[in-house]
Amino acid sequence: MFRALASVLLCCFFLEASFWVHFSYGDLTTCSGIVPMTERGDKISITDFGGVGDGQTLNTIAFRKAIYRIQHLRRRGGTLLFVPSGVYLTDSFNLTSHMTLYLARGAVMKATQDTSNWPLIAPLPSYGRGRERPGGRYMSFIHGDGLEDVVITGENGTIDGQGDIWWNMWRQRTLQFTRPSLVEFVNSRGIVISNVIFRNSPFWNIHPVYCSDVVIRYVTILAPPDSPNTDGIDPDSSSNVCIEDSFISTGDDLVAVKSGWDEYGIAYGRPSSYITVRRVTGSTPFAGVAVGSETSGGVENVLAENINLYNSGVGVHIKTNIGRGGVIKNITVSELFMENVRTGIKVAGDTGDHPDNNFNPNALPYVKDLMLKNIWGVNVQRAGWMHGIENATFTGICLSNVTLQGTTGPRPPSWNCNAIRGAAIEVSPRPCAELTSVEQSGSCASHS
Numbered sequence: 001m002f003r004a005l006a007s008v009l010l011c012c013f014f015l016e017a018s019f020w021v022h023f024s025y026g027d028l029t030t031c032s033g034i035v036p037m038t039e040r041g042d043k044i045s046i047t048d049f050g051g052v053g054d055g056q057t058l059n060t061i062a063f064r065k066a067i068y069r070i071q072h073l074r075r076r077g078g079t080l081l082f083v084p085s086g087v088y089l090t091d092s093f094n095l096t097s098h099m100t101l102y103l104a105r106g107a108v109m110k111a112t113q114d115t116s117n118w119p120l121i122a123p124l125p126s127y128g129r130g131r132e133r134p135g136g137r138y139m140s141f142i143h144g145d146g147l148e149d150v151v152i153t154g155e156n157g158t159i160d161g162q163g164d165i166w167w168n169m170w171r172q173r174t175l176q177f178t179r180p181s182l183v184e185f186v187n188s189r190g191i192v193i194s195n196v197i198f199r200n201s202p203f204w205n206i207h208p209v210y211c212s213d214v215v216i217r218y219v220t221i222l223a224p225p226d227s228p229n230t231d232g233i234d235p236d237s238s239s240n241v242c243i244e245d246s247f248i249s250t251g252d253d254l255v256a257v258k259s260g261w262d263e264y265g266i267a268y269g270r271p272s273s274y275i276t277v278r279r280v281t282g283s284t285p286f287a288g289v290a291v292g293s294e295t296s297g298g299v300e301n302v303l304a305e306n307i308n309l310y311n312s313g314v315g316v317h318i319k320t321n322i323g324r325g326g327v328i329k330n331i332t333v334s335e336l337f338m339e340n341v342r343t344g345i346k347v348a349g350d351t352g353d354h355p356d357n358n359f360n361p362n363a364l365p366y367v368k369d370l371m372l373k374n375i376w377g378v379n380v381q382r383a384g385w386m387h388g389i390e391n392a393t394f395t396g397i398c399l400s401n402v403t404l405q406g407t408t409g410p411r412p413p414s415w416n417c418n419a420i421r422g423a424a425i426e427v428s429p430r431p432c433a434e435l436t437s438v439e440q441s442g443s444c445a446s447h448s
Ligand SMILES: *[C@@H]1O[C@H](CO)[C@@H](O)[C@H](O)[C@H]1NC(C)=O
Pocket: 093, 094, 121, 139, 143, 145
């Protein structure tokens, strides 16, 4: 038995090793290097702890025991927890530091649908309450709080949230607390998530909040287009987050950079900064690349490039609100291709939605330096809808080399702007007057 296990693990040492080598190819810019990869000396399998991958057995105790063992034995270099091929039903559980959760080819970790037992945790301080419902919130299916050096990887095994039961509670308005994310890291650093398929999250898929040094690459994230709030990846009050080479098709924004909301987010004051998103492909009824709408801690230094969107609602969406406060600054989106989308570029200073009535109506967001360049769209219904806030005009907006072609028909896509200021160079169709006045051309120069 032990020998068999050893050979299984040996096979995976090998796969894992070849897999890391694969990471550094050519001169393509990649996230590698942001989080140093640790080869785990110690490897254990979930089956050692009584795990059964028959799709029926509840494996909660096995996962909790395995994690307990990793946490308390603290092997040098950390421990790899191997999940072999099979379907492992489990309740939510916490990860620990210095570990790799490794899903073999054919391994599926399935969240239980017994929502009555789902643990509740405290609201995030930058939200003051659950995002959907007042009070606490359900803990994410796979959770990490205060951790460092954690890897979730493997051979494209699946983490399945079985979210339909939660989506139905949302639709029927029977949710008591905010739905769980699929994977959430709070206050953690040195996180890598790669080569995993995420399916049917109850709520947001991957949520790093108050984190730094996070790499997410080679992931596939899938949820039906009508699944509510199934955002793909939401870096939230986090810095140095690098997302690349992934396919995301969900019911809400593919990537949305956030930082808390209204008086809670302002008081907590933790921005998101240095967020990179590249080579992401997907579709959504909402936005491909989004900032907001929770931006109270500020969002700065975001670069999204080489994005391909199909059959989607919005290409780029910068969204905030009165009462949010916060600074949104230095956001660049380039090399974005979109096909069959409703609105190419959307900027909205009034997305609505407040945690409660105690927000400060004078806390206006400050939005400056949005660079949107080398953007190409076909079958775009509306080129741009860009509305800042009266008395808080959004400035330094630069559109450069943006071509958005309409659907075949008599009317070309249009621009609709208000309370924004900036410049446009080589933009088709011809944009709104707010972007074409000569004295604004500096908006494009300042970015270069
Ligand atoms: C898991 O982590 C959460 C948040 O830190 C904590 O409230 C909860 O007690 C932990 N659960 C277990 C079983 O350790």
